[in-house]
Amino acid sequence: MVPSALPTVDLLIVNGTLLTLEPKAKPILDGAVAIRGEHIVAVGSRENLQVHAAKTLDAGGGLILPGLVNTHTHLAMVLLRGLADDLPLKEWLEQHIWPAEKALMDAETVRLGTLWAAVESLKAGVTCVCDMYFHAPTVAEALEEIGIRGVVPESIIDFPTPSCPSPEVALEKQRELCQKYRHNPLITPAVAAHAPYSVNAKNIAKAAELAEEYDVPFLIHVAETRWELETFQKEKGTTPVQYLADLGVLSSRTVAAHCVHVTQEDIATLAELGVGVAANPVSNLKLASGVAPLPQMLAQGVKVGFGTDGAASNNTLDLLRDAQIAALLYKGVTGDPTCMPAPTVAALLTRGGAEVLGLGATVGTLSPGKRADVVCFATQDPHAVPVYDPESHLIYAARSADVQHVVVNGKVVVEDRKVLTVDEGALRKEVLRLAPKVRGAVETAKSQP
Ligand SMILES: [Zn+2]
Numbered sequence: 001m002v003p004s005a006l007p008t009v010d011l012l013i014v015n016g017t018l019l020t021l022e023p024k025a026k027p028i029l030d031g032a033v034a035i036r037g038e039h040i041v042a043v044g045s046r047e048n049l050q051v052h053a054a055k056t057l058d059a060g061g062g063l064i065l066p067g068l069v070n071t072h073t074h075l076a077m078v079l080l081r082g083l084a085d086d087l088p089l090k091e092w093l094e095q096h097i098w099p100a101e102k103a104l105m106d107a108e109t110v111r112l113g114t115l116w117a118a119v120e121s122l123k124a125g126v127t128c129v130c131d132m133y134f135h136a137p138t139v140a141e142a143l144e145e146i147g148i149r150g151v152v153p154e155s156i157i158d159f160p161t162p163s164c165p166s167p168e169v170a171l172e173k174q175r176e177l178c179q180k181y182r183h184n185p186l187i188t189p190a191v192a193a194h195a196p197y198s199v200n201a202k203n204i205a206k207a208a209e210l211a212e213e214y215d216v217p218f219l220i221h222v223a224e225t226r227w228e229l230e231t232f233q234k235e236k237g238t239t240p241v242q243y244l245a246d247l248g249v250l251s252s253r254t255v256a257a258h259c260v261h262v263t264q265e266d267i268a269t270l271a272e273l274g275v276g277v278a279a280n281p282v283s284n285l286k287l288a289s290g291v292a293p294l295p296q297m298l299a300q301g302v303k304v305g306f307g308t309d310g311a312a313s314n315n316t317l318d319l320l321r322d323a324q325i326a327a328l329l330y331k332g333v334t335g336d337p338t339c340m341p342a343p344t345v346a347a348l349l350t351r352g353g354a355e356v357l358g359l360g361a362t363v364g365t366l367s368p369g370k371r372a373d374v375v376c377f378a379t380q381d382p383h384a385v386p387v388y389d390p391e392s393h394l395i396y397a398a399r400s401a402d403v404q405h406v407v408v409n410g411k412v413v414v415e416d417r418k419v420l421t422v423d424e425g426a427l428r429k430e431v432l433r434l435a436p437k438v439r440g441a442v443e444t445a446k447s448q449p
Contacts, residue, residue, distance in 0.1 A: 067127025069353025072307025076113025
């Protein structure tokens, strides 16, 4: 065959072991992914994939897999990383996080935090982030600018937020966001109600109705702490999950973050209604909230993905590390070394996360027709040699610092560990310039009665 007769593609990723993460798929040695425009057009062994490519990306003999999906985070909170640690949740929130947010989180600061979080995410192999914060139009613009896939809501809560004086204004802004971004290839608009204890039933219902109207994800924190479960049992005679189910707001478009303190009946309800659970194992450990019953959820068919939560309670957006900790945590908790095996954890990091966010048909596996969100992990350093089983390698040996190249929506956004779409050094300077102001705001708030 002469070269001119070959099909033409825009990007070809070669020289790596391919994990498509399609159910039951085997690794493909010396695999390749062909991308045209925003989509994957072919996946297979290099020798069977003869194309003419405008650009070729060399995976250097490492792993090629779908981008990781962070199903729950608060991106701009990277600016509060390490500001207050080792504290009870209430004191941490009320004396440190909320004062800092109130004093600082204007649109421009949220933009800086979101960009910095996106840089951290991309360099950790995360190609899709589900945010839950304020100033949604700014967040959406920042994510589009840097070229990472995002699920972006404006958050409703029953008191004024840094971006909205009232829940009514937040709902109006959510509607505008849904209209503007409903057909965007990178940004999925969403509607978020903070939690069943911080948003009243009427507002939760309005938010869920809006999500239904536009068929977008409905995000909510659910049953994060024992306090929340006990308060609902005492005051309403039911659990947070049953309360939301009775309100009629849970559906297959719901992304329920945490679900740590859920009963057997709650798990059955989550499965029956098709609710997606965004599990945040490391945030839950750090705030001593508990351990979500993921093995039971998976056994009963609940959709599950991983999230980092905000960097103020983690303290990084290193989703791979969090999944690796989860893989070990559940073995320790159950006493069963077969619990949460590597292939399961790898699937939750990618396909599972995409399904939780309602993006299962769009991303989450390396499959022809899906959008091209691809990550290449290097396997050159001592901790990464040799590799017998790529899924075991990913979950028990790989580090996010091994991420070499990242493609989102067909575009190369990280090449040889360099983010191509922003000036990382300039952003770092801006973040460092802001840090003393963050500390000052907290000190001022603490000195006030
Ligand atoms: Zn959260």
